[in-house]
Amino acid sequence: MLFDVLPQTAYIFILIFSRIGTLFMLMPGFSERAVSVRMRLILAVMVTLVFFPMVSSNYGSIPVTLVGIVAAMVKEMLIAAVLGLSVKFIMAALQIASTIIAFQLGLSFAMGPDPSTGQQTVQLNTFMSTLAITLIFVTNLHYLMIAAMYDSYEMFPVNQMLPLGDIAEYATQILGDAFIVGLKLSSPFIAYGLVFYFGLGLLSRLMPQLQVFFIAMPANILVGTVLFMMLLVSMMSWYMGHIEAVLGRFIVR
Template sequence: MRIDISFLPALAAAFVLAFARIGAMVMLLPGFGEQNIPVRVKLSIALLLTLIILPLHRAAYQLDLQSMAALMVLMVHEIVIGIVLGATARVTLSALQVAGSVIAQQMGLGFVQSIDPTQGQQGVLIGNFLTMLGVTLLFATDSHHLVISALNDSYKVFAPGEIMGSGDVAALATRAFSAAFRIGLQLSAPFLVFGLVFNIGLGVLARLMPQMQVYFVGVPLSIFVGFLIFGIVIVAMMGTFLDYFIGVMHQMMPLR
């Protein structure tokens, strides 16, 4: 009995190339690619996704095993695609940090910082809370399945071996950053209005009562009212963010 194993080198090369795309994306994804998650866990997730997705797109990899240079170029191409996809999903989460920074400034808590457990660096307290809440919401609503679906559909948008248009990538990055900043400001809009009205009121009060220490009255009142507004609008804020994230993921999928 003779067993044909001539397909194994080509299958191994296709697995490595698919792992390069998927691994680069997983290392940047919200929830999966956080710094507090062990590297072995990230690699295990990337390997599992590769084992699931590779059989669906094995025919997309037309490989020339006689040329190592061509394989290296294709691997770099796959890594760049993974970075673009993962960074796009990561930028959507940064909208919460933008909103948290604006909210903290309007409440008078801009100087209160803590370590963001997802990034391992300092950030404003409100922004860190919103980021952790956003990641929790994505998993609680199974929205992370859309990320996996976008990864699967990326083989239709960015086929292996095809030259990726730099203009398309630049347009995608521009839209992602501008949308994240716009959504961040929209989420913090109630606090911008509150900060404007509150500071105008304090200015009028200072002119009417010069002997009054407006600062010592205004800071605790600003924090109290700010948290009150925060508790009222947080449900609508996170619902808006979730709709925004789902919309971005759908934009990364080709029309069926």
Template sequence: MDIFNFNPETVFSFWLTFFRVSLVVFLLPFFGGEAMPVPIKAALCIVLSLALWPHLSFDAQYFPEHPAQIAVMIMGELVLGLILGLIVHFLFAAIQTGGDLIAFQMGFKMMNVVDPLTGLQESITTQFLYMCSMLVFLSINGHLYMLMGLTQSFDLIPPGGLFITPELINQIIYYSSQIFVLAFKIASPIIATVFLVNLGLAFMARTAPQMNVLLLGFPIKIAVGLLFLSLVFQLISLYVSGFISDLGGTMYNLLRAAAGPS
């Protein structure tokens, strides 16, 4: 008699759900960032697994029998988490690249700060735009769309069922190419205005050579750049809102491509 009512299939089903939730959550932005302590992330994975398991779970038959097959399955789950996380990382990478272009135009590349999330040195405008975009992302429930992509993966990709298809690669390449397009759109107002300032300073240097244009140009470019930086906040909110409105469909298309031929 089984006094503990132990059912191996139930345990294997829960472990499959826990593998999917933990490996994906640890690689998603905001949830898997280095700023969040590991015990908190582990507790979040356990809570999400317990919450999703009665409603979204895998059958115990998907659990591999050989340890090598278990390792391959875990690697597939890891790649799935990377794919889902890359799409959101592309957005923030575009904003950070735009902030780097703005810092170069305003003369802020000489002053760097340490990013507490990555430990890398970044310009002031890069870090500032990143924090603002993260606040906008969370305020309009972008993190919930990431969890929605996690729940969609249960229906589309079983454990060990990930395929690296040409369609999936083409989609990732397309979204990665949009980093530079979006970065230029964000930085274009300040690039244009600072160019006009430099053009005016060049005419001033020709008409009054005795003036120290280099010393005069730094505060002017900084003042004009900060003035037009307020316009960039509106652009970021529009781009982040548009990105999140399409995030559900984007993740669904990626998961469909990763599911392989039906």
């Protein structure tokens, strides 16, 4: 009897781990390069053990072929990718916003490695990304991520086909929302840059012998930095609310 139960238990555990493990590889905060792969693996296994008694009844018997087992695993990872990439795209909106802000403030030349991806990016993006991840854990939004993991079993039942058309439409929508969020976050600095550089252009026409742009660069950085400090709290509060709204789409109320 024990040998009859073990294969079924192992099959269900692997499928749950496929979904949870993929989510931990994509979710912000858990998927950062600073978090070791071993730590992510331990967290994924622990959450899988917690979810096992709650969601194991949703799974059926073991498929008779290896292709059926692989197809079930791919389906679980695809469901996790929909949830994980949704939040990943919203985090990418922060990179868009920080790049625009750094360009408007004259700080686009200050480059450094991104702790999330390891690629070169503006230092302002490193600061805002680190702050966003910190706020996710401070405001307990990581609990909302775990709740979305659990409710994904109700939103995407195991024994039903995936709505690929709806998933493709949602992916297009969330990608467009990322650009909109990035523009909204940087919109005060776009307006500031237009006014500031319009004034410099007008001044350069009135005093063509003066190197206006060279002299005004320190003032641009100073005023822009002060404006950034004044708006940072409002920007990040609104941004955290948007992340909560995205995760709320996967919460079954």
